[in-house]
Amino acid sequence: MTDTRAYHHGDLRRTLLTAALEAIEEVGPAALSLRDLARRAGVSHAAPAHHFGDKAGLLAALAAQGFDLLAQTLTEADDDLLEAGVAYVDFAVTHRAYFEVMFRPELYRADDAEVIAARGRAGAALRSGVAALPTGGAPADTDRDALAAWSIAHGFATLWLAGALPDRVGDNPREAARAVLRRLATRPRASPPLMASIME
Amino acid sequence: MTDTRAYHHGDLRRTLLTAALEAIEEVGPAALSLRDLARRAGVSHAAPAHHFGDKAGLLAALAAQGFDLLAQTLTEADDDLLEAGVAYVDFAVTHRAYFEVMFRPELYRADDAEVIAARGRAGAALRSGVAALPTGGAPADTDRDALAAWSIAHGFATLWLAGALPDRVGDNPREAARAVLRRLATRPRASPPLMASIME
């Protein structure tokens, strides 16, 4: 009741973005309704369009925010690559709405300037972690290792969010992710222990 | 021109499913329109509902088909786990529409009996690959290895489909996937080469 006004003029843009995050957590980014956002913010149905142009514009703004947040998160764990991977998964779980938008470029204008810039910053944060590695191999190997690490972290995060992982994995994403990510660095078995799964 | 009839009575169900695959490849599973499918099939806008109940029902049917197709694909590469991983990625790329539906359970009725059965068959195909491993470690390690392998294959596939991978990865998903997946089995560097990436 205290802050019911301030709408006709106020920070509608920010209000809409946070409302969008809530809505996406509830129904997913594709089912997001601009009119529902307007209702949540107490404004008319056309107000969101004024700030973001269209739905893709709003999601582009969210994607940009998300990439920036991811960049910040990764930078903080920059000295420890395993923990950076854990942080990646943790980001996906705790900022699910951001994550689900960021990697669905068909939902927003991926060529948006803000998005490209923020994505670049996130990429730089990842790269700086690689550069700090105790290297020694060929530079081509760096690319492959990086791709493998990104893939395993991203894959685990995605499967977690999709609810595809078996119950036995537990309910602590950081712990579970750490155990899985460690497999990339350590030789786990005698022979080639590649590809296998459970899927419930 | 030869098969323009057979609609008023015919295999509308199959026709709609294949039309749905086409449409999903074009606009994604979320933007799928039942009325557009009806138009493509030359029937009225309410015809799809009769066969699938609603949109979630149609996507559930697609998901079930997809899991069965994945199970078949994995079974064929069952003796070679690396190739099974490559087959997983290849499945995602060549059957993109199926893959994008299968791992978006919020879009369909995930408790559909057909879906659960097909998902079980796909899981069994994956497990049988693990069982054939030259094992030797603790059983708990098997779970982790399996999860790691699934994660890296799924993550690579997802990033590929999202167009998030840098150009230098090339345009051959099987080759690129094989190179990345191999990193899970072989010790690539001196120290712990974990987590790193490029993202553009």
Add this chain to the structure above:
DNA sequence: GGGGGAAACTTGTCAGTGGCAAGATTGCGC
């Protein structure tokens, strides 16, 4: 300090969509 212009927001409208209800048509088994 007030006038003017731009930014922020509203109202109204249109085409498209999913889902439901009620009706029409066809095939098929008895």
Add this chain to the structure above:
DNA sequence: GCGCAATCTTGCCACTGACAAGTTTCCCCC
């Protein structure tokens, strides 16, 4: 060949995104 059930259609409603045009408010500059 009759009737019933499956298949498909027509019609409708609530909702959505996008656009156009109007209204209100702020604020900058004279």
